[in-house]
Amino acid sequence: MNNLKKTKILTAARSVFLRYGFRRVTMQDIAEAADVSRPALYILFKSKEEIFIGVYHQWVDETLAEIEREMATATTPHKKIERAFEIWAVRPFEIMINSPEAKELVECSLGFAQASLSQGYIKFESIIVPVLATLTQGHPVKTPLKSERIAHILASAVRGFKQTATSPDELRQLIKDLLMLSFGHTLSGTKTVRQHS
Numbered sequence: 001m002n003n004l005k006k007t008k009i010l011t012a013a014r015s016v017f018l019r020y021g022f023r024r025v026t027m028q029d030i031a032e033a034a035d036v037s038r039p040a041l042y043i044l045f046k047s048k049e050e051i052f053i054g055v056y057h058q059w060v061d062e063t064l065a066e067i068e069r070e071m072a073t074a075t076t077p078h079k080k081i082e083r084a085f086e087i088w089a090v091r092p093f094e095i096m097i098n099s100p101e102a103k104e105l106v107e108c109s110l111g112f113a114q115a116s117l118s119q120g121y122i123k124f125e126s127i128i129v130p131v132l133a134t135l136t137q138g139h140p141v142k143t144p145l146k147s148e149r150i151a152h153i154l155a156s157a158v159r160g161f162k163q164t165a166t167s168p169d170e171l172r173q174l175i176k177d178l179l180m181l182s183f184g185h186t187l188s189g190t191k192t193v194r195q196h197s
Contacts, residue, residue: 006044006054009034014055014105021101022052022110053116056108060120063087067127077134078179084128085175089158094168107162121159125151135183154178 012034016025027048031041045051067087071080092106104110108117125148132154133147143150157178165171 002044005036005040007058009036009041009044010051010054010058013051014059017052017055017105018095018099018102022048022104049112052105052110053113056105056113056116056120059105060123063092064123064127067124071127071131077131078183080131081128081135081179082176084124084131085158085179086172088124089162089175090168090172093162093165093171097168121155125155128154150182154182 009030013025013030016029016033020029025048027041028038030048030051031038034041045054067084070083070087074080074083092102096103096106108114108120129147129151132150136143136147136150145153158175161171161174161178165174
């Protein structure tokens with residue numbers, strides 16, 4: 001029963017954080033949004049910070065589950081990796097553009113939550129490792145890097161792209177270019193043709 005209540009509270013808290021931002025939200029706001037009393041809220045969560053971290057983990061778990069579903073239906077490794085980055089990076093970027101308060105949650109940018117952000121990226125990287133292993137096996141140039149390291153490099157680069165891109169389309173193109181540089185393929189799976197002079 002407590003798990004159901006926690007899930008209900010975290011879901012309600014997410015909408016409040018996305019609307020008003022972490023600093024402006026109070027425990028009372030969260031209690032009202034979740035339709036629980038403030039004392040009942042404190043029985044399940046000690047602080048607003050604990051709720052925020054719980055909301056972030058809930059969002060990561062939901063996002064990763066969607067990525068796994070999408071990758072399972074994609075027909076090529078290129079489409080799998082494209083869908084993974086679309087859901088993990090581009091979609092949250094679109095949310096942040098539409099709601100400045102969303103950056104705190106989507107990027108888990110508050111100091112107390114940095115360990116949670118790192119955990120989220122580690123989980124994402126572990127999901128894309130098998131796809132990257134397939135892509136590197138089919139690449140004509142062998143790399144000494146393991147798939148886990150490639151996943152970390154790609155995820156870190158895309159994290160940086162989110163800081164510099166000015167639109168979802170630019171972010172999407174940066175990701176496509178990065179994957180083309182990394183694997184010599186367009187995301188449709190067609191090998192790029194090298195020009196000889």
